[in-house]
Amino acid sequence: MKPVPALASLQARFADAVLDGGDERLAPLLAGDPGVNRRRLAVYRDAVHANRRETLRGAFPVVARLVGEGFFDEATKGFGWRSPPACADLNRYGEGFPAFLAAYPHAAAMPWLADVARLEWAWQESLMAADEPVLDYAALTGIADAEPEGLRLRLHASVRLVRSAWPVLAIWEANQPDRDGTPAREEGTDDVLAWREAQRVRLALLSPPEADFLEGLGRGLPLGEVCAKMDGRDFTGMLVRLARHGMLGGYSVEGAAKA
Amino acid sequence: MSARFAPRAPDPARAGIGLRTPHFEALAGRRPALSFLEVHSENYFADGGPSLAWLERFREDYAVSLHGVGLSLGSADPLDREHLSRLSRLAARIEPALVSEHLCWSSVGGRHLNELLPLPYSEEVLAHVCERVSQVQDMLGRTILVENVSSYLRFASSTIPEGEFVAELACRTGCGVLLDVNNAWVNAVNHGTDAREFLAAIDPATVGEIHVAGCETTPAGLIDTHGAPVFPEVWALLEETLARLGPVPTLVEWDTNLPALDVLLGEAARADAVLAAAAGARRRAAA
Numbered sequence: 001m002k003p004v005p006a007l008a009s010l011q012a013r014f015a016d017a018v019l020d021g022g023d024e025r026l027a028p029l030l031a032g033d034p035g036v037n038r039r040r041l042a043v044y045r046d047a048v049h050a051n052r053r054e055t056l057r058g059a060f061p062v063v064a065r066l067v068g069e070g071f072f073d074e075a076t077k078g079f080g081w082r083s084p085p086a087c088a089d090l091n092r093y094g095e096g097f098p099a100f101l102a103a104y105p106h107a108a109a110m111p112w113l114a115d116v117a118r119l120e121w122a123w124q125e126s127l128m129a130a131d132e133p134v135l136d137y138a139a140l141t142g143i144a145d146a147e148p149e150g151l152r153l154r155l156h157a158s159v160r161l162v163r164s165a166w167p168v169l170a171i172w173e174a175n176q177p178d179r180d181g182t183p184a185r186e187e188g189t190d191d192v193l194a195w196r197e198a199q200r201v202r203l204a205l206l207s208p209p210e211a212d213f214l215e216g217l218g219r220g221l222p223l224g225e226v227c228a229k230m231d232g233r234d235f236t237g238m239l240v241r242l243a244r245h246g247m248l249g250g251y252s253v254e255g256a257a258k259a
Numbered sequence: 260m261s262a263r264f265a266p267r268a269p270d271p272a273r274a275g276i277g278l279r280t281p282h283f284e285a286l287a288g289r290r291p292a293l294s295f296l297e298v299h300s301e302n303y304f305a306d307g308g309p310s311l312a313w314l315e316r317f318r319e320d321y322a323v324s325l326h327g328v329g330l331s332l333g334s335a336d337p338l339d340r341e342h343l344s345r346l347s348r349l350a351a352r353i354e355p356a357l358v359s360e361h362l363c364w365s366s367v368g369g370r371h372l373n374e375l376l377p378l379p380y381s382e383e384v385l386a387h388v389c390e391r392v393s394q395v396q397d398m399l400g401r402t403i404l405v406e407n408v409s410s411y412l413r414f415a416s417s418t419i420p421e422g423e424f425v426a427e428l429a430c431r432t433g434c435g436v437l438l439d440v441n442n443a444w445v446n447a448v449n450h451g452t453d454a455r456e457f458l459a460a461i462d463p464a465t466v467g468e469i470h471v472a473g474c475e476t477t478p479a480g481l482i483d484t485h486g487a488p489v490f491p492e493v494w495a496l497l498e499e500t501l502a503r504l505g506p507v508p509t510l511v512e513w514d515t516n517l518p519a520l521d522v523l524l525g526e527a528a529r530a531d532a533v534l535a536a537a538a539g540a541r542r543r544a545a546a
Contacts, residue, residue, distance in 0.1 A: 001337055001338075001387075001390060001391075002386075002387070002390070003335075004335050004383060004384070004387045006383060006416070007333075007335045007378075007379070007383065007384055007387060008335035008367065008368075010379060010414065010416070011334065011335050011364060011367035011368075011376075012367055012368055014367075014376065015367050015368070015370050015372060018372060018374075019370065019372070028415070029414055029415055029416065030412055030413065030414060030415060031413045031414060031415045031417065032412075032413055032450070036479070036480075037412055039478070039479040040411035040412050040449075040479050040480060041411075041412065042479070043411050043477075043479050043480075043482060044372075044374060044376065044411065044412075047374050048372050048373065048374050051373050051374060052373070084370065084371065085371040085373055086371065087329075087339075087341075087342070087371060088301065088329030088330070088331060088339060088342050088365065088366060088371055088373065089301045089304050089329060089342070089345075090301070090373050091301065091302060091304065091305065127305075127308050127309070128305035128306070128307070128308050129305075129306065129307055129308065130306035130307040131306070131307030131308070131311075131312075132307070157306075157307070158307075196308065199308065199309040199312050200309070
């Protein structure tokens with residue numbers, strides 16, 4: 001591609017004026033009335049922010065509802081400034097928003113807010129995860145009987161685990177469109193499992209040992225090793241549940257990947 | 260051996276609509292007669308999930324148009340190869356009847372503004388955009404349609420009228436034109452130019468699709484929001500355009516303040532009537 005320095009410079013000045021404010025360096029490049037141009041530049045500036053804010057509202061509807069309109073507008077503006085989109089596909093914008101909220105001084109009175117955002121992003125990731133075949137219950141029982149040693153189970157691409165010191169699932173459920181915002185529980189440290197089943201994202205609460213077990217599987221540890229750490233608890237029921245709901249993607253035995 | 264799926268082609272005598280997530284279920288339930296469905300390509304770039312599953316279902320019944328908003332065809336940056344390969348993968352999976360992008364830029368120096376920003380229309384920029392459209396067409400192995408955008412600012416360095424720029428781009432690269440009649444009108448009002456002059460500059464043989472949409476009147480000018488019914492002035496321009504071109508697949512776009520599917524289908528029915536009138540006039544002229 002032949003370099004186009006004049007165009008590069010014009011676009012850089014345009015981007016500066018839209019993203020950083022001020023139009024002194026862009027104004028000489030524009031045709032037409034300067035006063036009108038200033039108002040029209042603001043149209044682009046507003047549109048860029050509104051795109052980002054509405055994208056984040058789509059991914060974080062519960063956070064948006066919890067903080068209210070003015071707060072959400074300011075927070076998304078601050079996030080856009082700190083972490084602008086890194087690609088042309090806005091569907092991937094928002095990964096850093098939970099961490100931004102965790103450090104956001106204005107959210108200090110809502111210490112659970114960042115974890116609610118983590119749960120919403122897990123939901124998004126689960127929604128967009130790759131389609132892949134599942135290891136179903138029949139297949140699982142077959143291999144578990146035949147090859148118990150060195151067996152590693154692989155979680156389905158859509159499985160995510162969010163561990164929180166707050167009752168995030170109760171908060172999330174209470175802020176769905178048909179609910180009044182009052183959580184059914186105000187106590188709890190929720191370990192929430194997100195996965196996609198029949199093209200819908202589902203959420204479920206796990207007990208802390210179940211979450212530990214799932215984390216072990218997620219790290220790719222052999223099943224025997226994961227179970228050994230569980231103080232003799234029986235995870236057969238948990239495995240059945242994972243398989244029945246399409247949360248297992250495949251398995252391997254001593255390095256040989258299957259499915 | 261099962262018969263290979265044959266992708267559908269749009270019926271030029273009928274209008275299509277932009278397909279948006281809140282309408283998936285209503286559309287699948289009713290399956291109204293439509294020429295085609297158009298989606299924003301980037302919304303189907305994920306590796307899986309329900310949106311892609313819906314689109315695969317809709318392509319059984321409708322011709323599909325992939326309409327990109329993120330390729331930044333006019334950027335001074337090198338073409339985004341990853342974006343292009345995602346588009347290429349999606350096109351291979353969906354087998355769309357049409358693939359289109361915008362005559363604009365949306366990123367520079369690695370900064371993404373995710374907005375359709377205007378270009379200066381000069382010989383240098385024309386050569387640059389031609390090179391990039393050709394690269395995209397080579398990568399995708401097909402011709403694309405390029406859409407004229409609405410703009411709120413113009414550049415002192417523009418030396419070529421927009422219509423001539425678009426016509427020349429099509430002539431030099433073999434790409435088609437996605438003629439957005441609403442954008443032509445928005446620009447004419449915003450910049451005090453003549454929409455008919457713009458439309459007259461476009462070679463009818465290069466027009467592969469037409470867009471109409473609603474915009475918003477503000478103190479700063481007309482804003483292309485895609486959030487309202489099509490303006491009467493735009494319907495009038497569509498009538499004139501189709502009378503000159505003959506029937507061309509015509510799409511009603513609606514993106515913000517999305518109404519019930521019925522409202523959108525009502526707009527499409529109105530576009531159908533304009534298309535039918537244009538076809539009738541052609542038949543009478545030929546007889």
